Amino acid sequence: DGAGSSKGSSVGKKLSLILLTFQNSALILVMHYSRIMPMSGDHRYFTSTAVFLNELIKLAVSLSMAMYETSKTLAPSTPATVLVEQIYNGVFRGDGWKLALPAVFYTLQNMLQFVAVENLDAVHFQVLYQLKIITTAIFTVIMLNRPLGMVRWASLIILTLGVSVVSLPSSSMPKDSFLLHGIPDHFFPRSQHELGHQPTDDGPDVHLTRRSASYEGIADDLPVGEAGMNYSVGFTAVLIAAAVSGLAGVYFEKLLKESPTQVSVWIRNVQLSFYSVIAAFFGGIVWQEGEEILKHGAFDGYNWIVWVTILLQAAGGLIASLVIRDADNIVKNFATSISIVISFVVSLWLFDFKVSFNFLLGTSLVLVAVWLYNTQEHGLKRPQAVRLFS
Ligand code: C5P
Numbered sequence: 001d002g003a004g005s006s007k008g009s010s011v012g013k014k015l016s017l018i019l020l021t022f023q024n025s026a027l028i029l030v031m032h033y034s035r036i037m038p039m040s041g042d043h044r045y046f047t048s049t050a051v052f053l054n055e056l057i058k059l060a061v062s063l064s065m066a067m068y069e070t071s072k073t074l075a076p077s078t079p080a081t082v083l084v085e086q087i088y089n090g091v092f093r094g095d096g097w098k099l100a101l102p103a104v105f106y107t108l109q110n111m112l113q114f115v116a117v118e119n120l121d122a123v124h125f126q127v128l129y130q131l132k133i134i135t136t137a138i139f140t141v142i143m144l145n146r147p148l149g150m151v152r153w154a155s156l157i158i159l160t161l162g163v164s165v166v167s168l169p170s171s172s173m174p175k176d177s178f179l180l181h182g183i184p185d186h187f188f189p190r191s192q193h194e195l196g197h198q199p200t201d202d203g204p205d206v207h208l209t210r211r212s213a214s215y216e217g218i219a220d221d222l223p224v225g226e227a228g229m230n231y232s233v234g235f236t237a238v239l240i241a242a243a244v245s246g247l248a249g250v251y252f253e254k255l256l257k258e259s260p261t262q263v264s265v266w267i268r269n270v271q272l273s274f275y276s277v278i279a280a281f282f283g284g285i286v287w288q289e290g291e292e293i294l295k296h297g298a299f300d301g302y303n304w305i306v307w308v309t310i311l312l313q314a315a316g317g318l319i320a321s322l323v324i325r326d327a328d329n330i331v332k333n334f335a336t337s338i339s340i341v342i343s344f345v346v347s348l349w350l351f352d353f354k355v356s357f358n359f360l361l362g363t364s365l366v367l368v369a370v371w372l373y374n375t376q377e378h379g380l381k382r383p384q385a386v387r388l389f390s
Contacts, residue, residue: 013326017335020319024339027312028117028126034309035118045301046293047114048284050310051107055276057314062269066090069266087267094261096271102255103275104283105248110313111284112241119234126167126340128238133160133337135246136329143250144258155372156330162365163337165358249320249329256325265325269318334370341366 035044070086090096116125137156140146148156256268285293323332341363 012322016319016322016326017331020316020323020332020335021339021342023312023316023319024336025342027309027316030305030312031114031309032117032125034305035114037303037305039301040303041301043292043296043300045303045306046285046289046296046298047111048280048289049293049298050114050306050313051110051284052277052280053310054110054313054317055107055273055280057310058269058317059273059277061314061318062266062273063087066264066266066270069264087270090263090267091270091274094263095255095259096261096267098255098259099252099268099271100275102248102252103272104279105244105251106272106317107276107279107283109241109244109248111280111288112237112244116234116238116241119230120238121229124231124234125238127164128235129242130160130163130167130337131239131242132245133163133330133333135243136249136333137246139246139250140253140328140330143254149376151376152373155369155376158365158372159334159337159369162362162369163340164362165365166340166362168358168362246329249324249332252321253324253329265321269321272321330373334373337366338370 066087067083070090071083074083074086116129120128133156137148137153141148252268252272256265285298320332323335
């Protein structure tokens with residue numbers, strides 16, 4: 001068993017799955033809001049610096065965890081230089097350089113996610129991003145040589161359908177309820193506008209502000225109908241991100257579990273974020289946005305919402321790596337699919353959301369998919385198999 005040296009407990013497995021589910025719900029909401037919120041200056045924050053900071057935080061946390069883990073194997077009197085040397089060897093000897101590839105892919109994916117979230121409404125983003133369920137399965141079969149079986153394929157297709165149906169707006173809903181459909185759209189006033197719901201004379205604040213006192217402050221100043229969304233750019237970004245997600249995730253999993261060089265997930269994460277920091281710096285900060293950053297400064301447009309976005313993204317990456325270690329990428333995608341259903345339950349509770357037919361149908365499909373996937377546990381070559389909710 002590849003990652004056997006530092007496998008989490010079964011409680012740990014479940015905890016990381018649950019954490020990932022909630023992290024994902026929060027990230028999508030906060031990230032989208034961070035791209036459309038009113039700007040304090042004349043410039044929105046640079047996504048390249050955000051992605052760079054995200055990778056830097058993951059590097060710092062992973063390095064600390066790797067040092068902690070290694071220090072436990074050393075006698076208390078061992079000089080610190082030995083610890084540093086061991087970490088250095090762990091990270092740079094062996095096949096650590098191979099992490100450069102998933103690092104570049106993940107950095108690209110993280111940058112594309114910002115592009116997609118900025119150019120698409122939440123509904124289209126959610127539906128299209130579900131394609132990663134299928135791309136991940138394809139790469140799992142090809143690269144990890146792990147046959148899925150007909151029933152599991154069927155369950156993944158049902159899952160994709162289910163999440164898509166949940167995310168779709170329902171035509172039978174009253175016009176202003178559309179905002180409540182999908183990931184709560186209070187945060188996404190532009191999407192409502194882009195989909196053809198023109199603001200009335202009263203202004204869209206009518207439905208933005210009446211829901212919940214806690215959102216009024218935010219909703220009051222939202223830049224409704226702001227121009228600048230480009231659907232074809234958004235579509236392309238989300239499609240590439242979905243493909244890259246599957247490829248990078250499965251490649252990381254392969255290195256973690258099947259490489260002859262057995263190192264812990266934290267050392268793998270140090271290797272991954274080391275190369276990601278370099279990729280994010282040169283590919284993002286220097287190449288993509290360098291000129292503008294020189295003009296405005298790297299942290300122009302930053303506020304606490306941007307920092308929350310960055311922290312949520314970094315936390316998500318670290319939790320994802322634990323889920324990949326303890327289960328696999330496919331199970332990780334189940335967790336994030338369920339997060340979409342959770343967003344709905346939250347809107348039900350917070351925003352007097354009416355349960356629609358789409359919601360019931362989509363949620364049922366998701367649950368059937370989870371059940372079907374789990375009925376197929378036995379008899380397949382899956383040594384690291386983990387039941388989703390048992
Ligand atoms: O959408 P998806 O589930 O593929 O996103 C995975 C996220 O987890 C990416 O943001 C990626 O950068 C992050 N990740 C990470 N460390 C890993 C694996 C994934 O930071 N070892």
